[in-house]
Amino acid sequence: MKMKRFWGTILSIIVLLSIVGCAKTAEVQSESTDVTVEAPTKGQSIMIATTTSTRDSGLLDAILPHFQETTGIEPKVIAVGTGKALQMGVDGEADVLLVHAKASEEAFVANGDGVERFDVMYNDFVIVGPMGDPDGLAGNSVEVCLKAIMDNQYTFISRGDDSGTHKKELAFWKQYDLTPEGDWYISAGKGMGDVLQMASELEAYTMTDRATYLALKDNLSLDIIVEGDNQLFNQYGVIAVNPDKNEYINAEGAQAFIDWILSEEAQTLIEGYGIEQYGQPLFTPNAK
Amino acid sequence: MNIEIKGLKKTYGKRPILNIDHLSLERQKIYGITGMNGIGKTTLLKIIAGLEPYDEGLIYYNNATLNKSLMKQISYVSQSPYMFKQSVFDNIAYPLKLRKINRDTIESDVMALLNHLKLSSLKDCKANQLSAGETQKVALARALVFKPSVLLLDEPTANIDSETMMLIESLIRNCVNRDQMTVLHISHNAAQIERLCHQVIILEGADKLRIL
Amino acid sequence: MEYFYNSFTEAIQLLITGDGEVYRIVLLSLLVSFSATFFASLIAIPLGLLTGIKNFKFKKTYTRLLYTLMGLPPVVVGLIVAIMLSRRGLLGRFELLYTSKAMIIAQVLLVTPIITGIIFNHAKVYGSKICKVCYTLGGSSYDALWLLIREMRVTMLIAIVTGFGRAISEVGAVMIVGGNIKYHTRVMTTYIAMNNGMGNYAKALAMGIVLLLISFTVNSILYNYGMGEQDEY
Numbered sequence: 001m002k003m004k005r006f007w008g009t010i011l012s013i014i015v016l017l018s019i020v021g022c023a024k025t026a027e028v029q030s031e032s033t034d035v036t037v038e039a040p041t042k043g044q045s046i047m048i049a050t051t052t053s054t055r056d057s058g059l060l061d062a063i064l065p066h067f068q069e070t071t072g073i074e075p076k077v078i079a080v081g082t083g084k085a086l087q088m089g090v091d092g093e094a095d096v097l098l099v100h101a102k103a104s105e106e107a108f109v110a111n112g113d114g115v116e117r118f119d120v121m122y123n124d125f126v127i128v129g130p131m132g133d134p135d136g137l138a139g140n141s142v143e144v145c146l147k148a149i150m151d152n153q154y155t156f157i158s159r160g161d162d163s164g165t166h167k168k169e170l171a172f173w174k175q176y177d178l179t180p181e182g183d184w185y186i187s188a189g190k191g192m193g194d195v196l197q198m199a200s201e202l203e204a205y206t207m208t209d210r211a212t213y214l215a216l217k218d219n220l221s222l223d224i225i226v227e228g229d230n231q232l233f234n235q236y237g238v239i240a241v242n243p244d245k246n247e248y249i250n251a252e253g254a255q256a257f258i259d260w261i262l263s264e265e266a267q268t269l270i271e272g273y274g275i276e277q278y279g280q281p282l283f284t285p286n287a288k
Numbered sequence: 289m290n291i292e293i294k295g296l297k298k299t300y301g302k303r304p305i306l307n308i309d310h311l312s313l314e315r316q317k318i319y320g321i322t323g324m325n326g327i328g329k330t331t332l333l334k335i336i337a338g339l340e341p342y343d344e345g346l347i348y349y350n351n352a353t354l355n356k357s358l359m360k361q362i363s364y365v366s367q368s369p370y371m372f373k374q375s376v377f378d379n380i381a382y383p384l385k386l387r388k389i390n391r392d393t394i395e396s397d398v399m400a401l402l403n404h405l406k407l408s409s410l411k412d413c414k415a416n417q418l419s420a421g422e423t424q425k426v427a428l429a430r431a432l433v434f435k436p437s438v439l440l441l442d443e444p445t446a447n448i449d450s451e452t453m454m455l456i457e458s459l460i461r462n463c464v465n466r467d468q469m470t471v472l473h474i475s476h477n478a479a480q481i482e483r484l485c486h487q488v489i490i491l492e493g494a495d496k497l498r499i500l
Numbered sequence: 501m502e503y504f505y506n507s508f509t510e511a512i513q514l515l516i517t518g519d520g521e522v523y524r525i526v527l528l529s530l531l532v533s534f535s536a537t538f539f540a541s542l543i544a545i546p547l548g549l550l551t552g553i554k555n556f557k558f559k560k561t562y563t564r565l566l567y568t569l570m571g572l573p574p575v576v577v578g579l580i581v582a583i584m585l586s587r588r589g590l591l592g593r594f595e596l597l598y599t600s601k602a603m604i605i606a607q608v609l610l611v612t613p614i615i616t617g618i619i620f621n622h623a624k625v626y627g628s629k630i631c632k633v634c635y636t637l638g639g640s641s642y643d644a645l646w647l648l649i650r651e652m653r654v655t656m657l658i659a660i661v662t663g664f665g666r667a668i669s670e671v672g673a674v675m676i677v678g679g680n681i682k683y684h685t686r687v688m689t690t691y692i693a694m695n696n697g698m699g700n701y702a703k704a705l706a707m708g709i710v711l712l713l714i715s716f717t718v719n720s721i722l723y724n725y726g727m728g729e730q731d732e733y
Contacts, residue, residue, distance in 0.1 A: 056698050078679040194697040219699030248587050360638040370633050383637040
């Protein structure tokens with residue numbers, strides 16, 4: 001009699017599992033039947049390695065459904081640091097990369113890891129700092145700002161994760177012969193969103209791409225301190241991973257994605273993203 | 289059942305526990321086993337029950353060595369008996385269920401024991417919530433319900449009041465007479481041994497044994 | 501404090517309005533963790549029982565190993581599984597990395613030692629006692645095993661629930677082997693971590709509340725079944 005209850009429990013667990021399992025299968029099925037029939041590559045998927053800042057901006061969530069509708073290919077986006085995204089490309093773990101570290105991207109292609117690199121869009125970097133600009137650094141050039149931060153040991157958070165943003169930041173320090181060291185310079189090893197959170201909490205400075213900042217602005221107490229400097233330009237590139245790396249790479253799908261994101265349709269979508277929400281576009285499309 | 293032990297040796301690591309040259313136990317007799325703590329009484333009982341291995345020697349049960357069907361006729365009650373997480377009734381009925389006895393027989397046999405031991409009121413109680421004395425009664429009933437040929441008891445009345453002790457002793461005597469049971473009964477209670485047992489085995493060392 | 505309160509009320513609102521994405525994520529989390537616990541139990545219960553009651557040569561070493569495995573850091577398990585399952589890895593041909601199957605695998609590895617350990621512990625103490633009583637009452641090894649399972653019902657339930665709890669609340673392994681891919685491998689915990697990083701505290705909290713509720717519910721149901729038979733421990 002007591003045994004019945006026990007097996008009853010086990011049975012309910014199994015039943016629950018099956019229900020959930022069926023629900024999941026049903027979902028997946030209904031998803032793929034949603035798509036238009038014309039695309040020859042229907043039912044496929046591609047692995048897009050991109051950066052956390054790109055994901056955090058929300059752009060991909062907005063435009064990728066159009067890609068899926070048009071081509072029938074399902075985009076699976078994995079958002080990691082630029083370093084890891086490139087490594088995933090080298091390891092053949094992704095089909096296509098969408099990152100913003102031009103020098104590294106060109107090296108990637110030169111090494112034979114990628115097929116070809118194309119410009120997709122750009123945004124710019126800005127230096128943000130505590131709301132209200134208590135240290136009075138606003139409006140200065142990057143050089144003046146960074147020097148002031150270092151001399152006064154204002155807290156500065158660095159991405160510290162080998163990302164495009166991180167590389168840009170390091171390039172700046174180097175350019176002005178500054179070596180940031182000490183307790184005030186925090187190497188976070190985290191994504192852009194996390195770093196902005198940290199900067200907001202600690203009333204510190206950091207360098208960020210404008211898109212991520214705008215997307216997260218309402219939850220932060222940070223203002224833009226320096227912007228518009230030519231050198232703060234942040235170019236995004238798309239690269240298909242060399243399909244010779246292994247047999248799992250979806251070269252066809254990757255090419256379809258590249259073709260699409262460089263197309264007028266996608267470029268227009270990119271241009272329009274953000275206007276409604278933030279009053280300004282987050283990215284400027286510049287595919288050739 | 290007649291039990292004959294020849295040349296039994298048991299060591300625990302380097303320490304010799306038992307070294308019995310010859311011991312003969314007859315049916316329909318109650319043997320008391322006594323001796324200092326740690327001398328090997330429980331070990332001897334467990335060996336006879338088939339629960340503990342031994343190093344050398346032979347034990348004959350009705351002139352045969354221990355096998356599955358013989359084991360089914362041997363019953364052992366440990367010092368702190370484990371009660372199943374079921375009712376008292378179900379605990380006692382378990383050995384009969386194992387032997388696929390029919391329900392009515394189970395009902396009557398179990399109730400008979402419950403009545404004799406004055407446990408009927410506890411029939412449906414959870415067996416693992418009983419007092420020490422009640423537990424021992426239930427354990428004994430469980431050990432006896434299938435009418436074993438050999439009953440091995442390890443201090444079964446250690447925590448029990450005199451009235452209950454009498455009930456238990458009378459039950460044992462009844463079973464011995466009715467079923468020709470052989471009983472080995474470890475006890476420190478001299479008066480009880482005097483009262484109940486036909487013979488006493490006193491363990492004084494690994495190889496020193498006296499029989500009275 | 502006001503800030504926290506605002507996030508909290510926003511979270512409740514999100515939950516009430518019933519976001520499709522949220523349901524999907526919850527369903528996926530349940531599927532992954534239930535499956536993992538189920539498969540883990542299939543291995544762990546017999547393993548725990550048998551190794552608990554039997555005395556074998558390296559039992560002491562086995563015990564230590566088991567206890568160590570119980571405390572395996574999820575993120576380490578995730579890392580190792582990810583390496584194995586990557587396209588270049590030993591098991592790359594199954595293309596499992598960044599799928600929910602990979603998450604289930606990782607969680608099975610995490611949860612099996614936990615369930616095994618709890619059952620092993622109990623079987624070690626009570627197992628031989630129960631078996632011996634069974635033998636003295638005339639039972640066979642088969643009877644003894646059956647009795648053991650019956651007597652250890654509650655322990656097994658506790659073990660399973662504990663395993664499930666660990667599975668559904670861990671974030672390290674599923675993040676690494678799953679990649680938090682929208683619609684595919686985004687579960688409650690990775691969703692919370694991601695939204696926290698993006699400053700969407702309301703969303704993170706909402707999901708956190710759901711996670712707590714589920715944890716609480718599962719525990720209550722199973723405990724009610726198990727503890728219906730109260731006993732001493």
